[in-house]
Amino acid sequence: MKKNDLLTLTADGLGADLEGVCRADGMAVFVPGMLPGETARVRIVKVQSRFAFGRMEGKPLTASPARKTPDCAAYPRCGGCTGRHMTYETTLEAKRQQVQECFRRIGHIDIDVPPVLGMADPSHYRNKTALPVGGTVAEPVAGFFAPRSHDIIPIAQCPNAMPPANEICRRVLGWMKRFCVEPYVEETHTGLVRHIVVRVNRKGEAMAVLVINGSEIPHEGELVASLKAAGAVSVILNENRERTNVIMGRHFRTLYGCDTLTDELCGLRFEISPAAFFQVNPAQTEVLYQTALDFAELTGDERLCDVYCGAGTITLMMARHCREALGIEIVPQAIENAKENAVRNGIGNVNFRCGAAEALLPKLVAEGLRPDVIVIDPPRKGVEPAVIDAIAQAAPKRVVYVSCNVATQARDAALFVEKGYRVQKVQSVDMFCWTSGVETVMSLVQQNPDDIVKVGIDADELAVTKAESKATYGEIQARVKEQTGLNVTPLYIAQVKRKHGIIERECYNKAKSESAKMLICPPDKEKAIEEALRFFGMIA
Numbered sequence: 269m270k271k272n273d274l275l276t277l278t279a280d281g282l283g284a285d286l287e288g289v290c291r292a293d294g295m296a297v298f299v300p301g302m303l304p305g306e307t308a309r310v311r312i313v314k315v316q317s318r319f320a321f322g323r324m325e326g327k328p329l330t331a332s333p334a335r336k337t338p339d340c341a342a343y344p345r346c347g348g349c350t351g352r353h354m355t356y357e358t359t360l361e362a363k364r365q366q367v368q369e370c371f372r373r374i375g376h377i378d379i380d381v382p383p384v385l386g387m388a389d390p391s392h393y394r395n396k397t398a399l400p401v402g403g404t405v406a407e408p409v410a411g412f413f414a415p416r417s418h419d420i421i422p423i424a425q426c427p428n429a430m431p432p433a434n435e436i437c438r439r440v441l442g443w444m445k446r447f448c449v450e451p452y453v454e455e456t457h458t459g460l461v462r463h464i465v466v467r468v469n470r471k472g473e474a475m476a477v478l479v480i481n482g483s484e485i486p487h488e489g490e491l492v493a494s495l496k497a498a499g500a501v502s503v504i505l506n507e508n509r510e511r512t513n514v515i516m517g518r519h520f521r522t523l524y525g526c527d528t529l530t531d532e533l534c535g536l537r538f539e540i541s542p543a544a545f546f547q548v549n550p551a552q553t554e555v556l557y558q559t560a561l562d563f564a565e566l567t568g569d570e571r572l573c574d575v576y577c578g579a580g581t582i583t584l585m586m587a588r589h590c591r592e593a594l595g596i597e598i599v600p601q602a603i604e605n606a607k608e609n610a611v612r613n614g615i616g617n618v619n620f621r622c623g624a625a626e627a628l629l630p631k632l633v634a635e636g637l638r639p640d641v642i643v644i645d646p647p648r649k650g651v652e653p654a655v656i657d658a659i660a661q662a663a664p665k666r667v668v669y670v671s672c673n674v675a676t677q678a679r680d681a682a683l684f685v686e687k688g689y690r691v692q693k694v695q696s697v698d699m700f701c702w703t704s705g706v707e708t709v710m711s712l713v714q715q716n717p718d719d720i721v722k723v724g725i726d727a728d729e730l731a732v733t734k735a736e737s738k739a740t741y742g743e744i745q746a747r748v749k750e751q752t753g754l755n756v757t758p759l760y761i762a763q764v765k766r767k768h769g770i771i772e773r774e775c776y777n778k779a780k781s782e783s784a785k786m787l788i789c790p791p792d793k794e795k796a797i798e799e800a801l802r803f804f805g806m807i808a
Contacts (some may be wrong), residue, residue: 274311277327279303279308282417288304307329308359335551336354340795341425347412351702357386360383364382374678375682375691377682384696385555392429393428395469399412401440401441401464405450410437410464420773424438432472432498432499436476436495437466440495447486448801449461449620456629463693464477475500480508483507504521506520507519527541534557537609544601549699549701556670560670561589566589572590572643573594577606590617592619593617595619627660640665644670648672663714667713671710681710681712690714694709724782725787733806747804748793760794760797770807
């Protein structure tokens with residue numbers, strides 16, 4: 269296979285970005301727009317060592333029943349969505365399979381993933397829209413960047429945005445055209461208007477932020493009057509003169525209304541500043557947080573710690589259901605917002621500490637912090653090993669892990685298993701409809717011996733085999749640790765011994781617990797265990 273080859277291929281699955289996955293010459297070919305079961309003519313556009321990328325030429329030769337007509341004129345050119353050519357139910361099942369596959373392949377954890385919790389109406393769900401501005405003075409445009417480029421695809425009506433956002437963007441462009449206001453030109457770092465950012469609360473009130481390459485705009489009054497008529501309760505200028513892909517600069521000036529937008533989430537009131545992080549899908553955020561609360565199984569008497577707490581949304585929601593709560597966050601402004609949100613909502617059993625989780629949590633644990641439940645909602649890169657070590661030392665009865673990146677979540681799950689926890693259950697929530705993104709909540713609980721081993725020794729079983737007498741599990745673990753630095757569980761050792769015909773009788777058979785999941789020994793650890801077994805003369 270080489271670039272520009274034209275092949276007839278059939279898709280047999282969906283990839284991580286909801287693209288079709290085909291097979292040719294022993295490798296996977298990823299084809300955006302194809303659905304499982306469809307056959308199409310595919311032009312190969314890039315070939316790598318183990319996989320390739322293709323482009324569908326025309327329509328599929330055979331169409332899937334899951335295919336539908338996209339309900340957005342800019343799809344798929346704008347790159348904001350990847351699944352509008354398929355039914356919503358198909359996107360949900362693809363995400364469920366993605367989560368299950370990540371836990372199996374990356375975390376080596378075999379767990380049944382239930383259906384993703386989706387929306388009854390997956391449209392107009394985004395409460396924040398940020399559109400880059402381009403075009404010309406005569407014809408300014410706003411939209412989204414095309415995939416893997418900074419070419420702006422104009423968007424007149426984004427079906428994901430809450431209604432005021434589309435109208436506010438239209439009015440900003442009208443004001444620019446009327447008064448000959450220059451759009452920003454990235455290549456030359458000239459022009460004035462860079463981005464239009466709109467936040468909308470659940471009442472339909474909007475905050476309009478104009479990001480400019482300067483400090484002033486012409487005909488300010490006309491712009492404010494126009495945006496007020498479109499539902500804006502505040503109009504704010506943001507100054508960003510840097511050559512950067514970061515949308516907002518540091519300096520804000522309010523032209524009209526308040527500096528913040530008030531919104532509600534899980535029965536709590538929050539003041540949202542223009543640059544503050546706030547979940548973009550409020551309806552599904554409540555589903556996500558309720559799932560996390562359910563997984564925490566709080567009775568009202570627990571001490572809870574929320575690591576990576578941000579502005580305290582999860583901390584404050586859970587504080588109403590436990591004895592006391594502590595939030596940890598690295599961003600000072602977020603900690604100040606969290607404290608203000610606690611006061612605003614009359615929640616007094618909560619405290620917040622500012623610092624990097626990987627430094628602050630180990631310090632607090634060394635000082636005696638022992639939460640009953642720990643909640644973690646890390647960035648996409650996942651949890652730092654120092655945080656996992658500190659959590660294991662604190663030994664909470666339960667860890668609730670919320671993640672927007674199931675790959676790093678599955679990786680971290682395996683590390684928690686090595687520390688004596690097991691994955692009890694997972695539940696995914698569709699926060700970003702029509703995209704490949706998915707949020708997943710995972711519950712980890714301390715291992716119960718009954719979840720791993722079943723011990724039943726009769727008198728006639730007391731004699732050990734020659735192989736079994738060579739080394740104890742502890743000695744094998746110590747050998748593996750010394751030689752490779754890896755931590756291996758007795759269950760992993762038992763699996764490798766069984767593979768080599770060293771029978772474990774009933775000591776490491778299926779778990780008693782119905783909810784226990786069999787953990788699969790990773791290849792690197794299997795190799796290390798085999799080396800240890802050879803060292804002790806237990807296998808050839």
